[in-house]
Amino acid sequence: MSLDFRIENKNAFRVVGILTHTTTENDACMTTVPALWSEVINKGKSTEIMALMNQPPFGIMGVNVYNTDPANPKKFDYYIASSTDRPVPDGMVEYTIPAATWAVFPCKRTETASVEVRIVTEWQPTSGYELLNSGYDTGEMKSGAPDLEVYNDKDNAEVWAAVRKK
Numbered sequence: 001m002s003l004d005f006r007i008e009n010k011n012a013f014r015v016v017g018i019l020t021h022t023t024t025e026n027d028a029c030m031t032t033v034p035a036l037w038s039e040v041i042n043k044g045k046s047t048e049i050m051a052l053m054n055q056p057p058f059g060i061m062g063v064n065v066y067n068t069d070p071a072n073p074k075k076f077d078y079y080i081a082s083s084t085d086r087p088v089p090d091g092m093v094e095y096t097i098p099a100a101t102w103a104v105f106p107c108k109r110t111e112t113a114s115v116e117v118r119i120v121t122e123w124q125p126t127s128g129y130e131l132l133n134s135g136y137d138t139g140e141m142k143s144g145a146p147d148l149e150v151y152n153d154k155d156n157a158e159v160w161a162a163v164r165k166k
Contacts, residue, residue: 002123003105005103005104008102008160009102014083014094014096015083016052016088017049017082018045018049018091019078019093020077021068021076023075024076024141037062040080046080050082052086055085057148058083059150060080061079061081061082061083061149061150061151062079062148062151063081063148064077065079066141066146074140079093097145101162102148102162103119103127103129104158106158108155111157112149112157112159116159129164130165132144132164145162147160
């Protein structure tokens with residue numbers, strides 16, 4: 001079954017939320033990222049992050065910012081954030097997502113991880129687009145823009161991958 005998608009050209013936009021530093025080394029991110037989501041949800045911070053949201057894309061986001069350490073391409077930052085122009089509350093941080101062309105893949109919340117794999121392995125090779133990011137197979141990222149997971153509501157999500165025409 002092919003992946004549904006749309007192409008969206010978007011100017012730079014700012015997100016505000018909670019940040020963790022992590023790495024693909026020994027799959028550490030498979031522990032740190034879910035732990036951050038648990039903390040954000042259990043401490044009510046997700047409500048605070050959602051309350052900041054006032055511009056598209058609408059939803060609480062997981063933002064993967066790669067190449068944060070020039071000496072180690074396995075290190076990256078992960079934000080749980082929302083798109084906003086509001087001031088940054090105490091205990092939160094901001095990040096500006098660069099202008100890019102995005103391939104946006106609607107899916108169920110439970111499917112985001114499998115859709116991310118399918119974008120790289122199935123969609124990209126035959127799409128007429130190339131991903132701005134590479135290194136998914138080795139965990140040593142070369143990145144042109146963050147990867148985004150946008151959780152729109154209880155069941156629905158979107159995976160945003162920065163692309164350019166081949």
